[in-house]
Amino acid sequence: MFFKLKTSEEIVEILKDFEPSGEETISIEHALGRVLSRDIISREDLPGFRRATMDGYAVFARDSFGATEAVPAFFEVAGEVMMGKNPTISLLPGQAIKISTGGMLPENSDSVVMLEYSRPLDEKTIEICRAVSPLENVILPEDDISRGECVLKKRHRLRPQDLGVLTGLGFTEVAVFTRPKVAIISSGDEVVPIHTAPEPGQIRDINSYTLNALCLNAGAEPVMLGICNDNFNELKAMVQQGLSMADTVWISGGSSVGTRDMTIKVFESFDNMEVLAHGISVSPGKPTIIAKINSKAFFGLPGHVTSALVIAEIFLVPFLTRLSGEDPSCPFACQHLEAELARNINSSNGRDDYIRVRLHLKDGGLVAEPVFGKSGLISSLLHAHGLLLIDRNTEGLYQGQKVKVRLFSSSAGRGIA
Amino acid sequence: MFFKLKTSEEIVEILKDFEPSGEETISIEHALGRVLSRDIISREDLPGFRRATMDGYAVFARDSFGATEAVPAFFEVAGEVMMGKNPTISLLPGQAIKISTGGMLPENSDSVVMLEYSRPLDEKTIEICRAVSPLENVILPEDDISRGECVLKKRHRLRPQDLGVLTGLGFTEVAVFTRPKVAIISSGDEVVPIHTAPEPGQIRDINSYTLNALCLNAGAEPVMLGICNDNFNELKAMVQQGLSMADTVWISGGSSVGTRDMTIKVFESFDNMEVLAHGISVSPGKPTIIAKINSKAFFGLPGHVTSALVIAEIFLVPFLTRLSGEDPSCPFACQHLEAELARNINSSNGRDDYIRVRLHLKDGGLVAEPVFGKSGLISSLLHAHGLLLIDRNTEGLYQGQKVKVRLFSSSAGRGIA
Numbered sequence: 001m002f003f004k005l006k007t008s009e010e011i012v013e014i015l016k017d018f019e020p021s022g023e024e025t026i027s028i029e030h031a032l033g034r035v036l037s038r039d040i041i042s043r044e045d046l047p048g049f050r051r052a053t054m055d056g057y058a059v060f061a062r063d064s065f066g067a068t069e070a071v072p073a074f075f076e077v078a079g080e081v082m083m084g085k086n087p088t089i090s091l092l093p094g095q096a097i098k099i100s101t102g103g104m105l106p107e108n109s110d111s112v113v114m115l116e117y118s119r120p121l122d123e124k125t126i127e128i129c130r131a132v133s134p135l136e137n138v139i140l141p142e143d144d145i146s147r148g149e150c151v152l153k154k155r156h157r158l159r160p161q162d163l164g165v166l167t168g169l170g171f172t173e174v175a176v177f178t179r180p181k182v183a184i185i186s187s188g189d190e191v192v193p194i195h196t197a198p199e200p201g202q203i204r205d206i207n208s209y210t211l212n213a214l215c216l217n218a219g220a221e222p223v224m225l226g227i228c229n230d231n232f233n234e235l236k237a238m239v240q241q242g243l244s245m246a247d248t249v250w251i252s253g254g255s256s257v258g259t260r261d262m263t264i265k266v267f268e269s270f271d272n273m274e275v276l277a278h279g280i281s282v283s284p285g286k287p288t289i290i291a292k293i294n295s296k297a298f299f300g301l302p303g304h305v306t307s308a309l310v311i312a313e314i315f316l317v318p319f320l321t322r323l324s325g326e327d328p329s330c331p332f333a334c335q336h337l338e339a340e341l342a343r344n345i346n347s348s349n350g351r352d353d354y355i356r357v358r359l360h361l362k363d364g365g366l367v368a369e370p371v372f373g374k375s376g377l378i379s380s381l382l383h384a385h386g387l388l389l390i391d392r393n394t395e396g397l398y399q400g401q402k403v404k405v406r407l408f409s410s411s412a413g414r415g416i417a
Numbered sequence: 418m419f420f421k422l423k424t425s426e427e428i429v430e431i432l433k434d435f436e437p438s439g440e441e442t443i444s445i446e447h448a449l450g451r452v453l454s455r456d457i458i459s460r461e462d463l464p465g466f467r468r469a470t471m472d473g474y475a476v477f478a479r480d481s482f483g484a485t486e487a488v489p490a491f492f493e494v495a496g497e498v499m500m501g502k503n504p505t506i507s508l509l510p511g512q513a514i515k516i517s518t519g520g521m522l523p524e525n526s527d528s529v530v531m532l533e534y535s536r537p538l539d540e541k542t543i544e545i546c547r548a549v550s551p552l553e554n555v556i557l558p559e560d561d562i563s564r565g566e567c568v569l570k571k572r573h574r575l576r577p578q579d580l581g582v583l584t585g586l587g588f589t590e591v592a593v594f595t596r597p598k599v600a601i602i603s604s605g606d607e608v609v610p611i612h613t614a615p616e617p618g619q620i621r622d623i624n625s626y627t628l629n630a631l632c633l634n635a636g637a638e639p640v641m642l643g644i645c646n647d648n649f650n651e652l653k654a655m656v657q658q659g660l661s662m663a664d665t666v667w668i669s670g671g672s673s674v675g676t677r678d679m680t681i682k683v684f685e686s687f688d689n690m691e692v693l694a695h696g697i698s699v700s701p702g703k704p705t706i707i708a709k710i711n712s713k714a715f716f717g718l719p720g721h722v723t724s725a726l727v728i729a730e731i732f733l734v735p736f737l738t739r740l741s742g743e744d745p746s747c748p749f750a751c752q753h754l755e756a757e758l759a760r761n762i763n764s765s766n767g768r769d770d771y772i773r774v775r776l777h778l779k780d781g782g783l784v785a786e787p788v789f790g791k792s793g794l795i796s797s798l799l800h801a802h803g804l805l806l807i808d809r810n811t812e813g814l815y816q817g818q819k820v821k822v823r824l825f826s827s828s829a830g831r832g833i834a
Contacts, residue, residue, distance in 0.1 A: 084607035104618035160630035161798035190501035201521035213577035381578035
């Protein structure tokens with residue numbers, strides 16, 4: 001059976017059909033990085049009271065009108081607003097009350113004179129040398145957020161400041177989409193567990209660990225099902241296990257002809273199965289298979305570590321974003337850095353070519369150095385910082401040309417000043 | 418006591434003095450995002466045997482020399498290499514053996530003829546229509562990684578592909594720096610726990626949660642110690658608790674004059690204490706205090722949610738990177754995106770001004786829209802995607818100008834195609 005290779009664009013379209021599998025309510029302590037499954041409507045005003053934004057004296061602004069350095073206005077100090085307390089006092093004309101940033105304004109005051117513009121005359125009296133306008137240095141009860149306002153939208157992934165808004169408004173729980181659960185299988189008679197010393201001809205199970213880590217970085221929940229021999233019944237049983245417990249099943253391996261055929265045979269043995277792609281016109285990673293079984297996506301990834309990981313970066317990280325429910329319209333979701341190409345690269349294979357590149361600084365700008373190596377070498381990924389796409393209609397790129405490098409997805413430590 | 422404000426550059430220098438507090442050995446399953454505390458030297462060759470990179474026939478290249486479509490070379494098929502097995506067979510001249518990608522080459526073979534260039538004549542014979550060179554379609558035992566090679570350097574933060582290299586080489590444990598442990602305290606009589614309904618004048622504890630989340634994003638280990646009233650003994654006890662359990666202590670609050678003084682008094686009550694900064698020439702966040710007690714860094718952050726979080730993004734995320742042991746020389750560690758400014762912004766306060774901006778796409782490029790709002794409003798952070806620096810020597814920026822926007826640090830979902 002022959003299949004026409006799908007283009008990258010077709011794969012992106014195909015993967016738009018998948019959605020989060022459910023929602024759950026979780027405590028706000030565990031909500032960082034999770035995706036909202038419902039709009040958040042504020043039930044309160046924030047801050048909820050008239051709040052000082054400066055240290056100084058709360059006054060009725062009109063009493064300060066005309067005050068200057070030469071002709072100050074005098075105020076009787078009627079007391080001090082205690083932090084966190086409702087000041088029961090109500091100001092009389094000509095009175096001021098001491099207040100700190102964040103304090104609540106008493107009745108009959110409408111503004112705060114900054115400490116810098118006040119001078120104590122005696123224990124009970126101050127003079128101020130600058131007029132204030134009504135509401136100066138004051139936040140109104142609903143200035144930050146007002147009751148009934150939609151503060152965060154469904155499909156938003158929660159950041160630190162979003163948690164701040166939620167906790168500030170008293171949301172201690174939040175409804176989110178369930179995290180995409182990914183069942184990971186390594187197939188191949190040559191693959192042995194990582195704790196094992198491989199015999200000649202064998203190789204340790206690398207793909208389970210790289211794919212597992214990639215899922216964690218993307219906020220998904222991976223489950224390593226382990227290694228499967230090139231055996232129809234064993235593979236079918238594992239796929240069934242993955243199907244029953246996860247939202248998507250990823251099988252790496254099967255780079256040998258026999259295994260590749262077997263993976264397809266296992267897929268075909270399921271009812272309600274549709275092959276969505278049998279080969280993609282990209283390099284590395286051409287022999288990738290995508291199928292849908294009972295509306296869950298199955299990926300048959302190449303066994304080559306590099307190929308599997310490049311395909312995962314390019315197609316599966318965005319797929320997980322979609323499965324997590326996050327709004328895919330974010331204008332800068334995929335991080336590309338501009339760099340100058342360090343040397344010519346040929347690419348005339350008619351496929352989208354993802355070149356591994358290493359970045360370094362030169363004269364304040366980034367330079368992208370291709371990391372070449374024989375097919376299947378993981379060391380090419382080790383030395384690379386990201387991927388450079390040469391699309392199938394481009395024959396190559398020139399030294400000195402400005403290119404966009406797609407950084408590998410990562411999770412932490414991106415904040416050096 | 419008056420202090421000269423420190424510049425941003427001085428703060429960056431000051432924070433270079435801190436180092437990871439220790440190292441530990443952890444299982445590879447938990448090593449994603451951790452920072453290596455030692456170089457990793459390979460104890461093995463990878464793949465460790467001569468491996469086919471294509472499906473086809475292993476041959477002795479010389480036997481194929483001269484083969485063309487018109488004058489093919491004939492081979493006797495001596496069997497098939499089983500995946501994961503050491504092929505005990507040794508080829509005789511004129512023999513070929515079937516092999517799959519990843520299979521081990523038998524003795525007296527040195528290259529693989531691709532399946533596409535072979536044609537079976539009968540069960541035992543094939544013809545090939547293209548010569549191969551020695552080592553064609555073959556990886557040598559040490560081609561990917563060789564024994565004794567330093568594959569990963571101390572101070573490297575582990576990515577998915579790095580875990581692949583480690584597992585491939587049989588490292589099931591790895592020595593890493595301990596994660597920075599951060600004790601977080603919210604201070605202020607007006608701050609109440611998030612499960613509480615605030616009385617007029619009170620506000621829920623937002624800062625503990627935003628700072629906690631920021632630490633998690635940076636790969637640190639935060640501990641929320643809770644809320645502290647404006648009380649010397651209580652604050653001192655909490656700081657002592659933080660000091661005993663964490664690598665750094667962060668206190669937010671104390672935006673009122675009294676509390677600010679008290680934070681300083683608490684710091685001063687410790688032996689072996691040094692105030693490193695008392696105020697920074699940035700906006701927001703000027704009243705930030707930094708001290709060192711027993712070689713641990715203490716941060717007194719503003720109580721304003723926005724100020725505290727901006728200071729944390731600008732100075733504390735890089736500080737955590739340093740405390741995690743990660744090599745700070747990575748050329749693209751801090752993610753900046755180029756955008757066009759949507760409107761003029763004035764800034765003439767003599768401080769580095771961090772403007773919150775929202776990004777949107779327009780004609781294929783990013784546009785940065787400043788998010789303004791009164792001081793202390795968390796909603797400005799809610800609507801922002803990142804920060805735009807107007808340094809203290811610049812009086813403002815113009816509409817249409819190209820600017821660099823520093824994205825807020827985040828942890829997941831950055832991979833949309």
